[in-house]
Amino acid sequence: MRYIAGLLFMLAMVQLAGCGGSKAISRKTLVPGEREFRSNCGSCHSLPSPSELTDSAWVPVVKQHAGMLDLEQEKEQLIIQFLQQHNRDNP
Numbered sequence: 001m002r003y004i005a006g007l008l009f010m011l012a013m014v015q016l017a018g019c020g021g022s023k024a025i026s027r028k029t030l031v032p033g034e035r036e037f038r039s040n041c042g043s044c045h046s047l048p049s050p051s052e053l054t055d056s057a058w059v060p061v062v063k064q065h066a067g068m069l070d071l072e073q074e075k076e077q078l079i080i081q082f083l084q085q086h087n088r089d090n091p
Ligand code: HEC
Pocket: 037, 040, 041, 042, 043, 044, 045, 048, 052, 053, 061, 062, 065, 066, 068, 069, 079
């Protein structure tokens, strides 16, 4: 039993590492947050500019959209982080 649990854990880790790694290599110019932002936020309206809103204003907007999109919380957080890190002119 312990052996199986350990094996499953290792498999999960390998998958996580493998997944992130290969994506990072194939599109290394995009951080994960930007990738999620670009693939999720431009389908209904044009892709908003990160500097459109302030750090605190992005949070409820992305959360509201994440609800519409059925987005996982992890991706929601990545998108929020990306937007907050790229709105330097409107912090
Ligand atoms: C399912 C369609 C859809 C997707 C996908 C979508 N939006 Fe929107 N978005 C809307 C609609 C509809 C409005 C206008 C609704 C409103 O103003 O309440 C809007 C409005 C906005 C606004 C202006 C609203 C404000 O309060 O300033 C921003 C900024 C925005 N979206 C950002 C995003 C981001 C970031 C994503 C990705 C997480 C995203 N949108 C994905 C439909 C979508």
